[in-house]
Amino acid sequence: MTRRSPQAWQQLIDAQETSYMTIAQFCHAHNINQPTFYLQRKKR
Numbered sequence: 001m002t003r004r005s006p007q008a009w010q011q012l013i014d015a016q017e018t019s020y021m022t023i024a025q026f027c028h029a030h031n032i033n034q035p036t037f038y039l040q041r042k043k044r
Contacts, residue, residue: 002031009040 004012016026016037027034 010044012037013041013044 012030016023019026023037024034027037
């Protein structure tokens, strides 16, 4: 399990928003658990 800093999560969220990938595709490509991504996005 990779621990990411709040800054790292914000960078990932920003990268997903500017990518042409769905959240599912982005999470798969970056080896991120989808529910975790949604949780971290909600915190921001």
